[in-house]
Amino acid sequence: MVDAFDELKMKVNLFISGRNLKDLDSFSKSDPRCILYELRNNEWSEIGRTEVIMNNLNPDFTNSIKVDYYFEKVQKFKFTFIDEDNRDDFETIGEVEVTMGKLMGASR
Numbered sequence: 053m054v055d056a057f058d059e060l061k062m063k064v065n066l067f068i069s070g071r072n073l074k075d076l077d078s079f080s081k082s083d084p085r086c087i088l089y090e091l092r093n094n095e096w097s098e099i100g101r102t103e104v105i106m107n108n109l110n111p112d113f114t115n116s117i118k119v120d121y122y123f124e125k126v127q128k129f130k131f132t133f134i135d136e137d138n139r140d141d142f143e144t145i146g147e148v149e150v151t152m153g154k155l156m157g158a159s160r
Contacts, residue, residue, distance in 0.1 A: 060123040065116035066155070068102055070133055073109045076143050081107040082135040084145060088117050091128040104136050119152075127152035 068086045076082050085104045089096040100117030121127070129152060133145040 061120045062123075063118055064121045064156075065118050066100075067113070067116045068131065069110075069112045070145075071110050073111070073133060073145050075109055076135040076145060077107075081109050082145060083137065084108060084111045085134050085136045085142075086111075086113060087132045087134065088119075089130040089132065090119070091130070096130055121152055121156065129155070 066088070068088075070084055070086065073082055073084055083104050083106050086102045087098060088100045090099050091097075099119060102111075102113035102117070103115050105111040105113065119129075128149060130147055130149045132147045134142040135145055136142040
């Protein structure tokens with residue numbers, strides 16, 4: 053059986069940037085990465101990560117994150133920016149939650 057939502061979707065590449073991120077490093081600037089989560093069954097599930105950009109408080113990430121955009125469904129996303137010193141050692145810089153509808157309707 054095919055879910056009705058599966059027929060009304062398209063793939064979207066999200067290109068992520070950050071501006072004026074907090075500097076959490078003592079001797080250099082933060083090394084930001086963005087982790088994208090989607091709210092599924094009342095739990096945040098990771099769906100993608102950007103690359104790390106060294107010493108940058110205004111990153112324009114090169115790697116996009118591919119997501120499904122469902123036309124008739126409210127999709128909630130959380131963008132978490134971290135200062136990553138290594139894969140297991142990071143601090144959260146900040147987070148923002150938004151719906152896919154807001155993203156699709158936003159101007160650049």
